[in-house]
Amino acid sequence: MDEQQLPAADARDGIEKTLRYALEVVSDGIWDWDIASNHVKRSPGWYRMLGYPLDGLPEDVDTWHSVIHPDDFERVMQGFQAYIEGRHPTYAAEYRCRCLDGEYLWISDHGRFVEFDGQGQATRMIGAHRNIHERKLVELELQQRNEELHELNRNLEQLVEQRTEALRRANLALAEQAAEALRLSETDPLTQIFNRRRFESSLQHEWLHFQRHGHDVSLLMFDLDHFKRINDSHGHPVGDRVLVAVAKGVRNSLRDGDCFARWGGEEFIVLLPDTPLAASHALAERLRRCIGEVGAGLEHALTASFALATLRCGESLEDLLRRLDDALYRAKQRRDCIELC
Structure with a gap:
């Protein structure tokens, strides 16, 4: 029996190694979360991506929490919790992670459950990080330029409205002045009847x-x-x-x-x-x-x-x-x- 289980375990280890190799190819770092023990194993690529020494951070969920940018934290947690609770079919997020030098790097993060217990509760989750910093900076710059362009358009529209209103008032004033000038030109100044x-x-x-x-x-x-x-x-x-x-x-x-x-x-x-x-x-x-x-x-x-x-x-x-x-x-x-x- 033990001899039969050993090849099965070897086969499982081989599958996992193949899975890790595949993830390493398509990502810049992978993480493996044992939900029961709260232990998180991160690949060497993950540490290299953020500039930390290999296995230089505690292998738990708190480490992940600590490197997320404060401005992104609530949004990321909401998306992650929605997946954990089954309110969303996938977990995927883009956010900033703090590197060893204190700078922040934009990454994309995708994960899913891969193992469950007899009651169907998830016991393991694997995910992958990818460096999207350059693409994100370009995207944010384009977004900022679009916002600036929209703001410029709004300002131009307001300016046009103001100039249009000013022109309308000026035309109205001119029309009133012309009407008054015509009235004066046709009125006897003493008696105020026609001249x-x-x-x-x-x-x-x-x-x-x-x-x-x-x-x-x-x-x-x-x-x-x-x-x-x-x-x-x-x-x-x-x-x-x-x-x-x-x-x-x-x-x-x-x-x-x-x-x-x-x-x-x-x-x-x-x-x-x-x-x-x-x-x-x-x-x-x-x-x-x-x-x-x-x-x-x-x-x-x-x-x-x-x-x-x-x-x-x-x-x-x-x-x-x-x-x-x-x-x-x-x-x-x-x-x-x-x-x-």
């Missing part, structure tokens, strides 16, 4: 519309009577306040679509789209009373002379304004009246 330039533009647009569709359009022009007397008696500041009050009162009596402007000095003009002569005449009567109310506190009554006209087919704007101006001249001869033309 002559804006009125002429609106009249041109309405005249073209009239040529195509022939709808009723009226013009109303008025001039404050004896306004020079107000400036001479009370001073120009009072005269300016009267002009502002007249503009405000008239504006409140008009529609949103009517164009009301200061024509010059104490002379004002109103463009009344879709308004026949009879309606514009009724409006002029209301404005005449309104102006009288504005001047209620003055030494002399405040009145205005009005001229009314409607657009005529074939008549130029120059002829229309001349006709209106002539009518206002006639009204000024009588004062506080409305002249139709």
Whole structure:
């Protein structure tokens, strides 16, 4: 019986030697863990890889623990424990091991159970280490460059967003400035109603519309009577306040679509789209009373002379304004009246 067991033991030793030779060929060091005794046998290649003298460290699991980089330890233990407990089918890890000179070497570590007891519990585990230091450094450098590139891209995206937002705000500010500049260019600075330039533009647009569709359009022009007397008696500041009050009162009596402007000095003009002569005449009567109310506190009554006209087919704007101006001249001869033309 003993003679039969001896060849079997020799055969087993031969298989293990073959296994070790194979592992030595494909790795830089192997380890053999007897789980019951906690004894760990490491190959000469393992010691050479880390720079330790052969068998120069205790042959137990604590030695393995002691050479793992502190930053890698928890991760490695979690993976190892997952295999031991059967929660993961393999054990494989990459981590840094401390060499004899204090430097750390990146290695890959793979292991598996190779022997079990009668209850199926693992009693032995064999693994192999491989030096991956150069490859890992290149990998980490590439990873760092990728992270730097991603960070650069994020910074560029933020910069683009900031520049886009700044450009949007600048464009908005320019648009607001342009709108304000346009408003100022079309507004009488004293009365804050439209000026002559804006009125002429609106009249041109309405005249073209009239040529195509022939709808009723009226013009109303008025001039404050004896306004020079107000400036001479009370001073120009009072005269300016009267002009502002007249503009405000008239504006409140008009529609949103009517164009009301200061024509010059104490002379004002109103463009009344879709308004026949009879309606514009009724409006002029209301404005005449309104102006009288504005001047209620003055030494002399405040009145205005009005001229009314409607657009005529074939008549130029120059002829229309001349006709209106002539009518206002006639009204000024009588004062506080409305002249139709």
